[in-house]
Amino acid sequence: MTAKSVERYNPRVEEPRWQRLWEERQSFVVSNDDPRPRYYVLEMFPYPSGRIHMGHVRNYTMGDVLARYKRARGFNVLHPMGWDAFGLPAENAAIERGVHPGTWTRQNIAAMKAQLKAIGLGLDWSREIATCDVAYYHQQQKLFLDFLEAGLVARKQSKVNWDPVDMTVLANEQVIDGRGWRSGAPVEQRELTQWFLKVSDYSEALLEALDGLDGWPEKVRVMQRNWIGRSEGLRLLFEVLPGASAGATSIEVFTTRPDTIFGASFIALSPDHPLAARLAESDGALRDFIAECHRQGTATEVIEKAEKHGHFTGLRVRHPVRDGETLPVYVANFVLMDYGTGAIFGCPAHDQRDLDFARRYGLPVLPVVLPEGADPAAFAVEDEAYTGPGTIYNSGFLDGLAIEAAKARIAAHFGGREVDGRPQGVVEVNYRLRDWGISRQRYWGCPIPVVHCEVCGTVPVPHKDLPVVLPDDVSFDRPGNPLDHHPTWKHVACPRCGGPAQRETDTMDTFVDSSWYYARFTAPGAAGPTDRAAADAWLPVDQYIGGIEHAILHLLYSRFFARAMHKTGHVSVDEPFRGLFTQGMVTHETYKSGSGEWLAPEDVVLEASGETRTARHAETGAPVAIGAIEKMSKSKKNVVDPDEIVATYGADTARWFMLSDSPPERDVQWTEAGIEGAGRFLQRVWKLVHESIGVFERFPGAVAPSVLEEGELLEVRRLTHRTVARVGEDIEALRFNRAVAHIYELANGLSRLASEETAPAAMFGTAGHVGVLREGIERLVQLLAPMMPHLAESCWAALGKDGIVADAPWPEADPGLLVEASIVLPVQVNGKRRGEISVPVDASQATIEKEALSLEAVSRMLGGSAPKKVIIVPNRIVNVVV
């Protein structure tokens, strides 16, 4: 060993140094006027909860690797960061700790910004935005007014989850087992007048465009398709027979199975159907039934167990295709008001719910679809509805038709007819997707810029009066919306008539804030919501990275917003994100004490004897149970604080570990051993670079590797260039774990050359050796630069290279070094590997065959006879068939 011993790399000194330098040089500040090709990398911006967690580290490291790589590839890379800063936790902090939501939020932002900087992210902080800044929500209010004018906003009544203690609307996610998540009070269903964004106007567009989003995971596209939930069917009118019908002369239903109309045996109304309400006025039992349905709630669990119940209304309708027959009308608990028409016809033989209902109330079950090959005389439906394909029978003029043909036939049959003065049998497409209710009875959100006037009604706040600013002097000493309690804020003059009026005190759902921030980043200081030229230049986002938990809401809302902003002239795209990547979670083992309490990793000492792992408490020594590997969460205490990791190991080590091993779309398990392994590699690279510098100093003058290298030197050159090519491909495809593995291989190969003990003595110090080593080391540092940027800078400087590695262009692989001159071909006999031959790349088939057959193992298997066949796959394999 000749190299002088090297100090360990000290990230505590080196990392802040490079972070300062990048900042001074404004290395990651990007100009909209830069002529180079653009690339927009975006990670989902965080909610400023106060601390970043390992999930953030993983997410932002991935984005940073891509951004730094693209930058080295010569792109003008936009890689911004901001804060999804409105939301309920800030109000809770205000209630619990008496701190103003704005103060709390801004403190959190400052803390988290420092943390993000400490992990060395190459972000353009000059474009930082926080959604709670007036500058941001001012623009959002403009968007709202534009949307209003464009007919994209509606004000309508809807049912909401109402917490009677906190006096606020709760999102579905905030209702746990029918109770408010904070108050614990049973949640009520209330009808409130709310503001809606008309997402459903774009149901078809949002659905169709999914096919073109080939840069998105299929899983997310499927989830959105299901969420939009398109179904095509027929609207049918059933004529109500005269009687106590509360004035109804017909009932309209929506069905996707009009082919089963001959099997209809009842009509069912939703408990929320207007007719049900009218009938209940004179029917106490029905009133009780409807109340019971409402009590039952809509929690998933309840629905799963709920049995089909109904109440006969006394009404009957004329069967539309069976002359002289009538059907009973029920109110049933399983019929939803907000899908279709809130009424169905039941065909028990071919729908499980209808069958359950029919069995309970003794209604006829008549099969009208005959499975292929079934005997019409014997086929019967017992407990299971038949929903498969077949031929229509028992159905008059539909008999003998296939299902699709029967649907068309029925549509034609009703076409042009009228019932009750309305067209019968209208073909219709229904979507599950509903309009987006954005009203929240909360303080810490973007005020909805409208005024309610007794004379003029709902009046938009004129543009000149924007922004509608949140008042600072609010109190949280009683439940409800502080904006509503504020002594003066809501009292204004009507912008139209000047008379006394009231501001809208609801604020917008925070999902509105995050539905357009990607556009704002393209020109964060623009006078309007966007600078059209900047937005056009940058959008769509080339690569968006975030968690799968946003597969529906955020991503669907953003897609709607892009269309709405397109319509109102703020952007030119319909799709905001060309590429989407959903990364996996960071998980950790869980630990439980003997008394069943969760224990934090730092309170646990792990022990291994052979391959058995045990754990005990760090202080008491009591045995600890090692539990399941789960997503890091405070409640299970299995969290690791990024700050502590950075303090102990440095940012580069944390980044490297987050990129290693696990494919980025899968969960990664945080382990002490894993982070230590990453730290070891960092030190190894540092040592390797300095060992190599020692070689360069001992043998000055030898620089460029030549084409003459052979043997091991040539192999290492090949390895270097192969790794350059592979790492580039891997990063482009976001396969960071593979890039990491390839870098390990290169480092291993170079280690042999750098040490006098392992390198062949004859070559050590020759011009070829030094040149190949230098090339390899420099490439290694460059390949590491996107992943361990600080270490790479330190090495780059130690190597005496000009400038900083962050500004160095990405290395190119020499194509000539990617192909081998001779190649090792495995030789199989009957598909089983028996040996290998080394042949020139351009060897003829005959040569290869001769070589292969002359292998001892092969000739032994042949036993003197000629092979049946020899298959040669060029550059791949030889298979001898005996």
Add this chain to the structure above:
RNA sequence: GCGGGCGUGGUGGAACCGGUAGACACACAGGACUUAAAAUCCUGAGGGGGUAUCCCCGUGCGGGUUCGACUCCCGCCGCCCGCACCA
């Protein structure tokens, strides 16, 4: 129930388009260095058999296609995720 995905050593995972299964890493074992430990370096390893050349088995299970299957097809089993009374 419907939809999507996955199943490879002790562990995380690799294997491009059907062509050497287990790259790379972690953990483990042995060795070197050290008074000792840590750190570092070297070596080993899918399972079974044999001193060894080498042989057999092996990618959840059972079949199939193919010269050749982790990869394609059919049928099972198990796990994960999403949606869920949507007519």
